[in-house]
Structures are given as structure tokens and as C-alpha cells.
Amino acid sequence: MNLKKFLAELKRRNVYRVAIAYAVVSWLLIQIATQTFPFFDIPNWAVRFVVLLLGLGFPIAVIIAWAFELTPEGIKRTEEVPREQSIPRTTRRKLDFAILGVLVLAVAVLLFDRFRPKPQRDDGRTTEKxxxxxxxxxxxxxxxxxxxxxxxxxxxxxxxxxxxxxxxxxxxxxxxxxxxxxxxxxxxxxxxxxxxxxxxxxxxxxxxxxxxxxxxxxxxxxxxxxxxxxxxxxxxxxxxxxxxxxxxxxxxxxxxxxx
Structure with missing residues (x-):
């Protein structure tokens, strides 16, 4: 398989979309962890662990997207699905909607973090320590x-x-x-x-x-x-x-x- 056919096959199997969706979801999860973990006194190493875990999961998600395909009967190996029965276009639409939904959530998180009222330090107040x-x-x-x-x-x-x-x-x-x-x-x-x-x-x-x-x-x-x-x-x-x-x-x- 030459490079051109390989890239076309990546596109047909929605590997690109899966990679983009995974990256966006990972970014959103990291933002949520960064914002919420300190509130529950969860140590900083837990955030780093989440980042590491998501990073390790990226190649796994790409491999799964290449090796498997979503069909009306469920998830099957791509080689087991005849090309005429393949529905990558339907899968692409679902992925597009998923990416769009996650992007909306990501924008909402950014706007919330940007415009939420932050506690102001009262310089006239004596620090207990x-x-x-x-x-x-x-x-x-x-x-x-x-x-x-x-x-x-x-x-x-x-x-x-x-x-x-x-x-x-x-x-x-x-x-x-x-x-x-x-x-x-x-x-x-x-x-x-x-x-x-x-x-x-x-x-x-x-x-x-x-x-x-x-x-x-x-x-x-x-x-x-x-x-x-x-x-x-x-x-x-x-x-x-x-x-x-x-x-x-x-x-x-x-x-x-x-x-």
C-alpha cells in the first residue's frame, strides 16, 4: 500500500476524526481535572496522572479506529466488514456531531473560567499564618x-x-x-x-x-x-x-x- 492509498484508508476508516475527537475530549477532561481537583483537595500529582493516562490512551484509540468499524450490528473488525456494507459516512456524521458537542462544552468551560468571579484578596485583612x-x-x-x-x-x-x-x-x-x-x-x-x-x-x-x-x-x-x-x-x-x-x-x- 503506497502512501496515498494509506492516507485515503485512514480517512475512510475515520482515524483522523477519532484522533481529533480524542484530543478534544482529553483537553476537556484535563481542564475539568485542573479546575475541580483543588476544590476537593486532590493532590497535584493526580492531574499529572490524568494527563499521562490520556496521553497513553491516544495511540490505543487510533489503533482501535483503524482496526474496528462501527456497524448497525455493533463493533466489528474492519476486515470482516465487506466494503459494500461499510458505513463510514454514517460513522463520520456521528463523530462530527460528537466533536461539535465536545467543542461547545470546551468553549463553555473556557468562558466560565474566563468570566467567573474570582475571589479578591483583602490586603487589609491579617493573614492567620x-x-x-x-x-x-x-x-x-x-x-x-x-x-x-x-x-x-x-x-x-x-x-x-x-x-x-x-x-x-x-x-x-x-x-x-x-x-x-x-x-x-x-x-x-x-x-x-x-x-x-x-x-x-x-x-x-x-x-x-x-x-x-x-x-x-x-x-x-x-x-x-x-x-x-x-x-x-x-x-x-x-x-x-x-x-x-x-x-x-x-x-x-x-x-x-x-x-
Whole structure:
């Protein structure tokens, strides 16, 4: 069979129409999955699985269109249907109507996604998973240890900022406030956060005590508090644990890299 006859046979067996219909239906199913899966908290990998499944099904649909034919008696192998009894024209009409119907649905989905009202984010509303780390108080006798306390605050703030599910205010914005401020609610309103982290650092030789408190600014209630007595060499582990405990207390979603 030369190429011209082969292409003509593809057309006669409605392989082209089946391929187009399958592609349009697949696109519509992917759009539906993309729009509805997040609503039911279905993970993103499920959408990728649907795309993969539909992609694998495409050659199968084309092979079935080539090997089988729809007749009044049902589906039969093309070789078993005499050419004079073949009804590819009727099948083509059915496929055309099916493609047209799916295209109408596809246009409806596009228009719905384009013109449906989308929720607007209220910038004036405080995000529940928002936090500000205030300067840590230096309880050491040596004033130079204030730099060490600032370093502890910086490291905790940096680790929290890496958690994508949290809104963390920058150190530049929080440095204007003193340790142990008088009115946490007012500070939280000024910074636009729901929670405040405050604490103190005391250093004596190679020993360090870090006291940390996570406070709900609206209720002034402690959500989490801890005192760490460690050696100076363990300070990085302390900072990591503080950030992790704060994220857990705020029920922030952590990826494997953020843990």
C-alpha cells in the first residue's frame, strides 16, 4: 500500500476524526481535572496522572479506529466488514456531531473560567499564618552580647522566612520595636501580622540560654513557649528547632526541604 492509498484508508476508516475527537475530549477532561481537583483537595500529582493516562490512551484509540468499524450490528473488525456494507459516512456524521458537542462544552468551560468571579484578596485583612520576630532581649552582663542576641533573632527569622506557608515580616520592619514591648496587639496591627515572637538570650562562657515565646497578638495568649539551655556549639540546632516548633504551632505546611 503506497502512501496515498494509506492516507485515503485512514480517512475512510475515520482515524483522523477519532484522533481529533480524542484530543478534544482529553483537553476537556484535563481542564475539568485542573479546575475541580483543588476544590476537593486532590493532590497535584493526580492531574499529572490524568494527563499521562490520556496521553497513553491516544495511540490505543487510533489503533482501535483503524482496526474496528462501527456497524448497525455493533463493533466489528474492519476486515470482516465487506466494503459494500461499510458505513463510514454514517460513522463520520456521528463523530462530527460528537466533536461539535465536545467543542461547545470546551468553549463553555473556557468562558466560565474566563468570566467567573474570582475571589479578591483583602490586603487589609491579617493573614492567620503571619508572624513578626521582635528583637531578642540581651540578658547577659556583657553589652557586646547584644550582637549575639541579634544574630539569634536573625537566624530564626531567616529560617521562618523559608517556610512558604508563612508570611514573615522583615527584620528592618521589626527593629524599631524594643524587646518586651508594652502593647503587642498594637504592634501586630502596625505590622499586619497575627502572631508575635519575642524572646531573650543569655550567654555565660560557652553556655547559652534562649527563651522564646510565640504569642497570639489578638488574644495575648501564648501558643508556644520554650527555654533552651545549650552549649554555644549547639546554638544552630536550637535556632532550627525554634523555627520548626513555631511553624508547627501555626500549622504551617512544610515541604521536605523546609523541615
Amino acid at each position: 503571619s508572624i513578626a520576630v521582635l528583637p531578642f532581649e540581651n540578658l547577659s552582663r556583657d553589652p557586646e552580647n547584644a550582637y549575639f542576641a541579634t544574630g539569634v533573632q536573625d537566624e530564626i527569622l531567616t529560617r521562618l522566612a523559608k517556610v512558604g506557608d508563612l508570611k514573615v515580616i522583615s527584620r528592618t520592619s521589626t527593629q524599631q520595636y524594643q524587646s518586651r514591648p508594652g502593647n503587642l496587639r498594637e504592634i501586630a496591627q502596625q505590622l499586619g501580622v497575627a502572631h508575635i515572637v519575642e524572646g531573650s538570650v543569655q550567654r555565660a562562657g560557652d553556655s547559652v540560654r534562649v527563651n522564646v515565646q510565640l504569642i497570639n497578638a489578638d488574644t495575648d495568649a501564648h501558643l508556644w513557649a520554650e527555654t533552651y539551655d545549650r552549649k554555644l556549639a549547639e546554638i544552630f540546632e536550637v535556632q532550627s528547632d525554634i523555627a520548626l516548633q513555631i511553624a508547627n504551632a501555626l500549622e504551617a505546611k512544610l515541604t521536605g526541604r523546609e523541615r
